[in-house]
Amino acid sequence: MCESDRDLYSISMSLFSSFQILTDEAMTWRLKIRSYCSDAWNRIDQAMYVMLAVAVVLRYTLTDDYNFEWARNVYAVNLVMFYLRILQFYFVEKRLGPKVIMIRRMVFATLLYTDI
Helix, strand or coil: CCHHHHHHHHHHHHHHHHHHHHCCCCCCHHHHHHHHHCCHHHHHHHHHHHHHHHHHHHHHHCCCHHHHHHHHHHHHHHHHHHHHHHHHHHHHCCCCHHHHHHHHHHHHHHHHHHHC
């Protein structure tokens, strides 16, 4: 997948997220944003888009190989978040939903282990 395809996909999905906020049933902006942020997947999406923007900025501004590692690390974390986002589709499947929950718990346990 080319970088331009990834950027186009991310821009279109972030615009779709903005459209979700605009078309919410709540009357005020504050309630619309609160309603949007009440869903955990929307918060994950916004974190993904912010991290992708940071990664793209780092990629094009850092020229030193040592500093470029920061951009690679942010891209790697962003890729994991994209994969976790794709797992949302399996929650609706009766047989695969519990497996996704187990994977989420294993990832959390692994993160706790690596933090030690």
